[in-house]
Amino acid sequence: MTCLPELVPGQKKLGLVIDLDTCVGCQSCATNCKEWNTSGMSAPLPDFNAYSAGAEGVWFNRVHSYEAGEGAAGKTVHFPRSCLHCENAACVTVCPTGASYKRAEDGIVLVDADKCIGCQLCAWACAYGAREFDEDEGVMKKCTLCVDRIYNENIPEAQRQPACVNSCPTGARHFGDLGDPESDVSKLVAARGGFELMPEMDYKPVNRYLPPRKHVVPEQGKPVEDAPTPMDIKSSLLRFMDKVLTR
Amino acid sequence: MPGAEPKIDYSPSLGDEVKTTTCYMCACRCGIKVHLKDGKVRYIEGNPDHPVNKGVLCGKGSAGIMTQYAPARLRAPLLRVGDRGAGEFKEISWAEALDIATGWLSKVRAEDPRKLAFFTGRDQSQSLTGFWAAQFGTPNFAAHGGFCSVNMAAGGLYTIGGSFWEFGEPDWELCKYLLMFGVAEDHDSNPIKIGIGKMKARNAKFVSVNPVRTGYSAVADEWVGIRPGTDGLFALALVHELLRTENVDTAFLARYTNAPWLVIRNPGGADDGLFARDPDGKPLAWDRARGAIPAATPDLSAVLAGDYVLPDGRTVVPVFQLLAERYMAPEYAPEAVAKQTGVPAVRIKRIAAEIADVAFNQAITLNQPWTDVYGREHATMVGRPVAFHAMRGISAHSNGFHSCRALHLVQMLLGAVDTPGSWRYKSPFPRPIPPGPPPAGKTSAPNTPIAGNLLAFPQGPDDLLVNEDGSPIRIDKAFSWEAPLGLHGMMHTVIANAGAEDPYSIDTLFMFMANMAWNSAMNPGEVIRILTEKKADGEYRIPHVIYSDAYFSETVPYADLILPDTTYLERWDAISILDRPIGSAHGPGDSIRQPVIEPDRDVRAFQTVLIELGARLGLPAFTKPDGTPRFKDYADYIANHERTPGVGPLAGFRGVDGDKKGVGEPNPNQLQRYIENGCFWQHKIPAEQSYFKHANAAYLKDSKAMGLIPNENQIVMQIWSEPLQKFRLAAQGHGPKQPPEHLRARVEKYCDPLPIWYTPLEQQMHDTTGFPLSAITQRPMHMYHSWGSMNAWLRQITGSNKLYLARERGEAQGLVDDDWVWVTSRNGKLKCQVKLMEGVNPDTVWTWNAIGKRAGAWMLTPDSPEATKGFLLNHVISEWLPAQEGFRSANADPVTGQAAWYDLRVDVQKCAADEIPLTEPHMATLTPPPGLPAAPDMLRYTVGVKP
C-alpha cells in the first residue's frame, strides 16, 4: 500500500545506526549484504558485464569515501549508504502499483517484486539513491533491512541482525528500534549526537549516522624549529646512574 | 485486493548443511561457517566462536562465493606446447603431469639438488614446503617473506623475542594510547578492526603515523602524515625526548632488557662491542655492591650508566650508557629531525610527552599475582598502557630493520612490552633471542636431504650460508653478506639471479601461489624477459618452470607445467603451530581447513601433490622403508607427520585419546576432533600467565612443556644486538669469516648493534633531484593482491586505480582529477590517471596495490578497466640498487634482504593532450589456457530461492 502508515506514539522504527568515527571502509557490509541477499527474499542481485568493462551490479549497500575539511582539521571519512527506511518515504507514495510499501509494524520499507512494474519512479523519488533496479528482471529492489534474518528462527538469536551489522568487523554498525528512546541505539544516537542525512529534504530517515569525534587538532602555524639544544648528556647520565635498580 | 502486503517468509532456511572451515580470501585465517544448499554455497558467515574473528568477516571473506565460482579457475594440469609466454598449452592427465615433474626433479636431485629453486608465495604451508625442500636437498627454498615483511620479523625476533606483524598485538581491551606506524590492513585484518572498534568504544586515543590518511588512519584521533622512510628517525627522536625528560622505565629496563649488561669497550679489538661474560658464557652486569656478576643474578642491583673495569682489566659499560650517549646527541633532537620527517618538532615533543604521560601517570594495575623467573611473587601486574603496532610502512624500506628496532626501543624505554595495556606477544612468542638454530644448507649433495631448517636464525658470521670466498650459497643470496639476516629468503631476487647465473644457474624453478610475472615482481617486465630468455643453444635460461596456481594469473603462461590447485573451500589445510598459527596473547591455537565442496574440475590440492611427488622422488620423510608412499594425502600427513617425536603440524587433540596438547602421539581422530570444535583448537592460558611472558615462570614452564620454546629461561630483550656486532666485527677485519671487499663497508655500517637511521639506500645512490616524490602503495581492504580481480563482486568495488597526489601539488602542476600522467622513475615510466586529495604527505604519491592487471588474464576481457586504466606501480620499481662500482645489490634492506618497495622516487608529469588514454606499459593480451569456460556476461547467482 503506497499510503504511508499512520504514525502512532511509540511506533517501532527499526533501522541502522552507522558510526562514521569507527568505519574504516572495509566493504564488509557491502559484500556481506550482497551475499546474503543474492539468495534472500529479493534474490538474485544480478551483475552485468561481470568479467568485462562496465561491470555493475545490484548492491543494497555501497561504501563511499570522502574528505572533509582541509589541513590539520581535515578528515577522511568512509561512508556506507543504504536505504534509510524513511518515515516520509517518497519512494513509497509515488509507487503506482502498491509494490512499494512501508510496514506499519516496524517501519521497514519493502518492495513486493511480484507487483512491481519497473516504472522506476521510486528510484527517482528517493533522495538518497537507495533504490536498486534489477534491469534483467525489470523490478526494483532495495535494502530489506534483512527482514528475512532479523525475525528468522533458523538463525541463533544473537545473529538475528542484518547481515551488514553482523559482519562489520569494527562494530561501526548498530541495529535496533529507533522509535524507542530507551533502546540501545536511541541512547547511542543521543549520546553521540547522531544525525539524519539531508534533513532539509524532510524524508525523516530512520537510520542515523554518528559523526566523527572531534579530535586533537595538531599544532597550528609554522613549526617552531629552534636550533637543537645541546643536551648535557653527562649530568643526565649521572642522574640515571643514581637510580637504585634492584630486581 | 491490490493494496494488501505480501506474505513474507521470515524464516527461510539457510541451507541444507553448514560446515565450518577457515577462510582463505587472505592470510588472516578467520573461522567461517559455510552454508550449502543443493551442493552450492548459499552463504558464508563468520564463526562467532572462533578466536580470530569472533563472528565478523571482512569484505573479501564475504565475497568468497565469487572466488569459488570464478571462471578463471584452472581446470586440469597443463603442459606448455608453444613458446613460453605464448599461452599455448595442452591439458594432460595428473599421471602424466606427475611423471613429467618427477622426471625433471629426480634428475636435478641426482645431479645437483641446488639447481632446484622452490619458492612459494602467499601459502600457509611453509612448514611442509620448507621441510620438503630440505628433504629434496636444496637450500634454495623460501616463501614470500623476504619481499613481504622480514624486516618486522627480524627486527622483532632479534630485539624483543616477538614481533609486530602477526606475532604480536596491542592489548585492545586495556590500551589507552595506540601508536600505529605504516599499517593499511596487515595480516591481522579482522583482529585489528575488531580491536580498533573496541578502542573507539572506550574512546581511547589512536594515533596513526602514515603518509596517507585512509583506512585506519582515517579513523585515527590523530594522523601524522610522515614522509616515507623516515619513521626510524621519528622514533629515535622520541627516544631522545624520553631520555631528555627522563621518562624512562629504568626498573623495566634493568629487569627485562639487556640495558644493564656490560659491553666491552676495546676500539679496534676483536671483542669490542661484545658482552662481557663469565667463564660459562653468561653475560655480566655491574652490581652496585658486588661489581661484575652474571646479569641473571636474582637480587642484582644493577647500574645503568658509568664506565667500569673488569678484574681482567677490560673496560666495560652498561648497554644503557651506550644507548643514552647515542640518542641524547643533538642529531636526534626533534628540531633536528623535523625537516627530514616532515613532522614539526613541537609535535614530536607533544607525542613523546603524551606517551610518557599515559605510560607513567596513567599506569594500569591489575590485581593479578604472578611469579617471575627468579621465583619472586608479585601481587599485581603493572601496565604501561601505550601500545605500538607497525607493519609494511616500516618494513618495505631498506632502512626498515633498524626502524623496526627503533620502535621496539621506544617500547622498551616505556616499559611497554607485554604489560597490561601495551603491545603483547602472541603465542608461540616470546621465543629466545634469536629463536633457534642457525639456517641449514651449508652443504648439499645429490640425493641427500639437508638436516635442519633452511630458514633460521644466524647468531654471527659463522652461521652464514657463504662459500670460502664469501660468495653466497643460496641462489637468492639470503644469509650471505648481502643479507646476513635474510631470515625469510629473498624471493624477489631468485629469477633475477638465475637470469644472471649469479651465483649459479638453475635447472628447475618450482613456484607455488606467487604471481611472480606480475604483482609480486619488482619490475615484472624483467622477470618476463628472463623467463622467456633462451641461451645460445636454444634452451631456456631457466630450463624448467613448474607452477601451481588455482587461477589463470599472469604467471601461468610462463610455466612449462601447471599443477592446478583446488580452491580454499575444496581442500584440507593446516594453519600449523609449526608455521604461522592462530595463537593470540590469550594462548596458543591452530586450525584447519576442511573441504566443504567437491571440486568440479580435474584439480588437486597442491600439498597432496607435493607429498605424492615426495614419495615418487623417494624423499625419506615421504616414503616408507619399503619405498611405498608414507602418506595417502595431505590430510593424512597433517594428522600423522611428526617433525620430532610427539610434535606434528597440529598441536591440539594430540595423543591416541586426543587429550594432549602441544606434544603427544598422533591421534587418528585428530581432524575429526578439529571439525567438531569448529576447525580450530585453542588453549587459553591462565590469567597469571597473561603478561610479562618473557619473565613469567609459569608461562615459560607451560610453554616449554607444550614444545613452544626450548627452555624455561628468561627471554631478555636485546637493546644492544650482539649478533649484529659480530657481523660488524667481521667487517672490521676480525675472525675467519669476513665479508668480501665490496661489501665490507656496507656490513660495518648497517650491522650496527643499536638502531640507526639512514636515508634509504636507493635514494642515497642516485640523484633524486629529478624525482621529487616518494611513491608507495597500499593494500585495499577488500582486495587481496591479485586475487580479487577474478571475483565478480570485488572487482566492481575497485576495477581500476589512480595515482593519488596532494591537491596543492597537483594544482600547482595544473592537474585535475582523472588527468593522465607519466610517472617516471630511474627504472622506467608508466602512464596512469591522477586523483588529487588532501590527506597525503605533500611529497608522496600513492596507489592501491595490485589492481592493474594484464589484459586477458583472470578471464577478464581485454577492455576491462583493470587492464586499460588500472596500473601496477611495480613497473617502475627496480629489483636492483643502482650499480655501484660495477656490482649491483638487490634493492633491499642491507641486513635482512627485505625488498625495498617503498623507497621508490618518481616524477609526475601531465600527458600531452593527444596521447591515448590507455595505461602503459600495456603488455600483449594473454590467451587463456585450453578448457577454461567463457566468462558469462551476466551473473544471477542465487541458491535455492528461485529457479
Added chain:
Amino acid sequence: MKPAGSIVFFTVASGAGYGLLFWLGLLGAGGLIGGDGIFVLTVLALALVLITAGLCASLTHLGNPQRAWRALSQWRSSWLSREGVAAVITYIPAIGSGLCVLGGAYGWAVLLAFVAALCSLATVYCTSMIYASLKPIKEWAHPLVPAGYVILSLFSGAALLATLMALVGEDPSVPALQALVFGGLGAGLKWQYWRSIDTARPLATLGSATGLDRIGTTRPLDPPHTEANYIMREMGFRVARKHALSLRKITLWAGLALPALLAACSLVIAGPLAALLLLVATLLALAGLLLERWLMFAEATHTVTLFYRGT
C-alpha cells in the same frame, strides 16, 4: 537525469493528443469546429492515436509492462497512478463522443467531448505532477512545471487542430489564435522557468547529504565502485551548459516563438498557404517540444549525484 526516449516521446505525443482532444471538445462544445462528422471523427481518431502511441511508448519504459494494469491501483497517493486512471477514464468520453457522432447523437457527442476535454486537461496535469512531485529534483519540483505541461499540451494541440482544419479548408483562425496565445505563453513560461532554475539554490549539499559539513568542505575521495552504476546512469546524466544554452535557444525560437509567429501569419493569410504555414508551425512545435522535454530531463539534477560527484 537521463532523457528516456520513450518518455520524451510519450509526453510530447500524448500531450499533443490530449491538447487536440481538449480543443476538439472545447471548440466543439462552442460550435467552433466546422467540417462534417468525418472530419471530427478523424481529428478524434488522430488525438487518440497520438495518446495511445504515447502511452504505448511509455510502457516500453517499464521493466514489466504486462503488469501495467497494476498502476491503476494507487491513485490515492501516486500521481503516476492518477495519470493512469485519468488516461483510462479519458478514453471513455472520448470514444463515447465518437460513437455518438457516428450514431448521430450530436448533443451527447458535444457533451461527452466536453467531458473528454476536461479529462484530457486532468491527465496532462497528472502527468506534470509526476515530475513536479519529485522532491529530489529541483528542476522538476518547480511550480512552473505543471503549468508548462498544460500550456505546451494546449499549444501543440491547438497547432495541430488549426493545421487539420486548414488542410480540409475550414477556417483555422480560432485554434490558430490559441496556438499563438499558448505558444507565446509557453515561450514566456519556459524563459521564466529557465531563469528560475538557473538561479535556484541547490536542494542540499554534499555536506548535508553526509553530515560532514560539521567538519568542513566535503569532497568525494573514492566512489563505492569504480565503474558506473544504474543510479548514476539514470540520475547522473549531464548536458554541457554551453550545449544546453543553445538547445534552449532553439527550443524557444524555433519550437515556440516561430510556430506562434507562423500561426499569427496564418491568421492574416488565407488558403493553402495558411495550411502550409500551420503545417510547418505544427511540425516545428512538435520538434521543439521533443527538444524541450529532452532538455527537461537533461537539465534536471538529482540530489543523489551529491554522493558521487559532490555537486
